[in-house]
Amino acid sequence: MATPYLRRVYLRRDRPLDVTTYPGSIPFVPNLDLAFEHNITFFVGENGSGKSSLLEALVSLSGLPVAGGSKNDLADGKPPENDASLAAHLHIGFTRRPKHTFFFRAELQGHLANRLDQRRDDPDFGGDPYAIYGGQSLHTRSHGEAFLAVLTNQLRDGLYFLDEPESALSPQRQLALLAAMFQSEKQGAQFVIATHSPILLTYPNARILSFDDGAITPIELTDTPHYQITRGILEHPERYWRHLRE
DSSP states (O other): OOOSSEEEEEEOTTSOOOTTSTTTTSTTGGGOEEEOOSSEEEEEOOTTSSHHHHHHHHHHHTTOOTTSBOTTTTTTOOOOOOOOGGGGGEEEEESSOOSOEEEEETTHHHHHHHHHHHHHTOTTOOSOTTGGGTSSOGGGSOHHHHHHHHHHTTOSSSEEEEESGGGGOOHHHHHHHHHHHHHHHHTTOEEEEEOOOTTGGGOTTOEEEEOGGGSOEEOOGGGSHHHHHHHHHHHOHHHHHHHHHO
16 A cells, blocks of 8 residues: 555665664664555554654654654754654655655644744744634643644644654543544545554554564554553453552
């Protein structure tokens, strides 16, 4: 199945890695050759499994700021620095380059809210900085509402990288995000998402890639720990609490 934009990422043989130091020490890296065959790809795995390292490398190779945003959105900001050193050792292949691309991470929302307010007060800035975010400052909304506004107002035909977008969203807001993603995919969008949310993982016909066990392998929703633990504790909380108390 051909994807609209991102097609493949693989290791550069002309830039060998030291497997004793980061990022060469990430278990899956020495054999990395990953094809993207679905419009929606989820990265799942325990903390430290390397999924965010690969996501940030893809972001960097796509010409986006690793701290989050679009190609132009962070030019006048000072976001937190992040390490994408893996990118220097990878090749990335595209079916075609997207006109619109965006990297959303949890830390971005606060920086973007400040930046929009600065633009509002800048006499040289033309137009309404809040136009695509509901017409008002993101600081006037709850964290979750602002979070969702940033996400949903960016989505259209393009390539999107999301790093744990569920972190500030209630279950109901996560469903709203899924609906927005579905409408965006119908327009031709592609998503690569690192997540721990079993709600997001229900997206139809998505490919879920597990980063556990030192390799990147396809996994079914019902086989993920995210699904199994969530279902287990909701259906039988007393069993889990018996162990938690001990």
